[in-house]
Amino acid sequence: MTDKMNAAWSALETLETGVNDRHMLNLFEVDASRADTFQCTAGDILLDYSKTNIDGAAKTALLALAEAANVTERRAAMFGGAVINETEGRAVLHTALRNLDGDPVLVDGADVMPEVHATLSRMGDYADLVRSSGITDVINIGIGGSDLGPAMAVMALSPYHDGPSVHFVSNIDGADVSDTLRGLDAKTTLVIVASKTFGTIETMTNARTARAWMLENGGKPDEQFAALSTSEERTAAFGIPAERVFGFEDWVGGRYSMWGPIGLSLMIGIGREAFTAFLRGGQAMDTHFCAAEGAENMPLMHALVGIWHNQICGHATRAVLPYDQRLGLLPAYFQQLEMESNGKSVAMDGAQLPRHSGPVVWGEPGTNGQHAFYQLIHQGTRVIPCEFMVAAEGHEPDLTHHHQLLVANCLAQSEALMRGRSLDEAREIMAAKGLTGDELERQAAHRVFAGNRPSVTIVYPKLDPFVLGQIISLYEHRVFVEGIILGLNSYDQWGVELGKELATALEPVVAGTQSADDKDGSTRGLVDYVQRHRA
Numbered sequence: 001m002t003d004k005m006n007a008a009w010s011a012l013e014t015l016e017t018g019v020n021d022r023h024m025l026n027l028f029e030v031d032a033s034r035a036d037t038f039q040c041t042a043g044d045i046l047l048d049y050s051k052t053n054i055d056g057a058a059k060t061a062l063l064a065l066a067e068a069a070n071v072t073e074r075r076a077a078m079f080g081g082a083v084i085n086e087t088e089g090r091a092v093l094h095t096a097l098r099n100l101d102g103d104p105v106l107v108d109g110a111d112v113m114p115e116v117h118a119t120l121s122r123m124g125d126y127a128d129l130v131r132s133s134g135i136t137d138v139i140n141i142g143i144g145g146s147d148l149g150p151a152m153a154v155m156a157l158s159p160y161h162d163g164p165s166v167h168f169v170s171n172i173d174g175a176d177v178s179d180t181l182r183g184l185d186a187k188t189t190l191v192i193v194a195s196k197t198f199g200t201i202e203t204m205t206n207a208r209t210a211r212a213w214m215l216e217n218g219g220k221p222d223e224q225f226a227a228l229s230t231s232e233e234r235t236a237a238f239g240i241p242a243e244r245v246f247g248f249e250d251w252v253g254g255r256y257s258m259w260g261p262i263g264l265s266l267m268i269g270i271g272r273e274a275f276t277a278f279l280r281g282g283q284a285m286d287t288h289f290c291a292a293e294g295a296e297n298m299p300l301m302h303a304l305v306g307i308w309h310n311q312i313c314g315h316a317t318r319a320v321l322p323y324d325q326r327l328g329l330l331p332a333y334f335q336q337l338e339m340e341s342n343g344k345s346v347a348m349d350g351a352q353l354p355r356h357s358g359p360v361v362w363g364e365p366g367t368n369g370q371h372a373f374y375q376l377i378h379q380g381t382r383v384i385p386c387e388f389m390v391a392a393e394g395h396e397p398d399l400t401h402h403h404q405l406l407v408a409n410c411l412a413q414s415e416a417l418m419r420g421r422s423l424d425e426a427r428e429i430m431a432a433k434g435l436t437g438d439e440l441e442r443q444a445a446h447r448v449f450a451g452n453r454p455s456v457t458i459v460y461p462k463l464d465p466f467v468l469g470q471i472i473s474l475y476e477h478r479v480f481v482e483g484i485i486l487g488l489n490s491y492d493q494w495g496v497e498l499g500k501e502l503a504t505a506l507e508p509v510v511a512g513t514q515s516a517d518d519k520d521g522s523t524r525g526l527v528d529y530v531q532r533h534r535a
Contacts, residue, residue: 002068016312025451025452038050038054042470045460046458053452062304062308066304069485078095088250090491096113097259098283119260123263136189141194142195142200145257147169151168151329153263156330157326157465191226195229229247279469283469300477303479315385319373320387321363323367323390323410331363340496341490385454390411391403395462417455418455419449
């Protein structure tokens with residue numbers, strides 16, 4: 001780590017030590033314009049981070065940290081097609097998939113954009129064909145990045161869904177594929193197998209099961225299967241012709257891939273025009289990220305607020321709380337995006353990271369969470385920074401009162417986290433109820449809220465394809481900035497490999513065709529239990 005980076009980290013740590021007991025309400029008292037100063041916009045999206053303990057000095061120091069980490073130069077390298085995924089020797093160009101009318105993007109001296117646009121056009125033609133063919137249901141079989149992104153987006157954009165019903169199968173648990181196939185008509189179902197290598201064991205096991213189901217129930221797998229893969233040999237061997245195979249390059253990581261062929265199920269559901277609007281939203285955030293300066297840059301500031309809370313203040317988790325029922329899968333999607341990208345312990349140079357990497361990301365939609373885990377957020381012993389998200393307008397014009405209540409709940413939660421309730425205020429409440437003496441004190445203590453708990457709020461006009469594209473792109477770039485500042489590679493995922501390797505070796509042991517003698521005592525005992533109780 002450079003001397004400049006060390007100095008930038010030290011400056012932030014010193015600032016935090018001096019303000020960690022300060023109540024953020026005081027910041028609003030001394031600065032009447034704080035709400036306007038500690039926010040930024042990108043298009044019609046607003047990011048408010050004024051309900052944090054970041055003041056002017058901290059914001060300046062955070063921007064200095066980004067400058068010391070050369071975020072601007074690394075950003076240019078990513079968009080320019082440089083090999084920034086250094087452990088795998090790859091460019092990182094998911095942004096090219098939504099570069100609908102931008103400049104050429106060169107990888108190894110060749111412009112990749114003609115092929116990107118050709119693939120997008122093929123996807124659109126195929127989606128149009130499926131939508132007009134009598135297909136009633138589409139099953140996307142994938143896992144991880146080949147499943148969670150499109151599943152999240154299909155749910156989020158259900159008001160725009162005018163095509164076949166779209167279903168998702170990912171788990172190797174037979175219940176997943178069995179429950180999905182039950183009740184579908186094999187003659188009018190399209191199966192999309194999403195696997196870059198066409199060798200992912202969970203995906204291919206489920207694909208073979210779906211193929212057998214289709215054959216047994218009068219369908220035609222040779223006509224009703226498509227593939228999202230780069231392996232022409234394996235897709236052909238499976239019986240899927242080249243015209244129904246849509247590939248993507250190794251510079252598109254799985255958790256960043258729904259902008260291209262992995263998004264085919266979404267395109268079939270919402271149509272070519274709406275899918276293009278989704279891409280346009282992502283592209284708009286890309287343009288903002290590359291052009292906006294300093295504190296006006298939303299992905300940059302979103303990342304720096306996260307760095308302040310996690311690495312500087314030591315808050316180990318982050319709650320993502322969309323006040324939108326259709327964003328029910330968004331916390332899980334961001335969990336994968338952040339924790340698979342920045343859940344590392346080794347820096348780019350192979351050395352151990354000098355500080356913690358990414359936070360634990362979790363969450364649920366509001367208002368359900370208010371009747372569950374918000375208790376811990378408000379009165380627990382650990383501080384959990386929260387990220388609220390809400391639309392100014394809903395999709396149900398006849399239910400505007402519902403949406404007003406939804407927005408009121410969202411804004412009230414962030415206010416309550418900041419404001420809290422003092423012991424004196426709690427005493428007044430209990431006294432008004434007629435309590436006195438020790439019982440008043442006891443009951444009042446239970447009604448104290450520490451407050452001073454940070455949150456950011458993202459507000460957008462309405463959840464449409466363009467806005468969803470903006471939001472996803474915002475979080476992708478936020479992860480990028482955090483990774484650069486932490487000095488790690490956000491685009492590999494070696495942590496998923498060991499368990500997969502051991503599972504492959506354990507399968508014959510569980511099946512009973514291979515001895516468990518070389519396994520540890522715990523694993524041997526667990527295998528023995530399974531074998532004794534398996535019918």
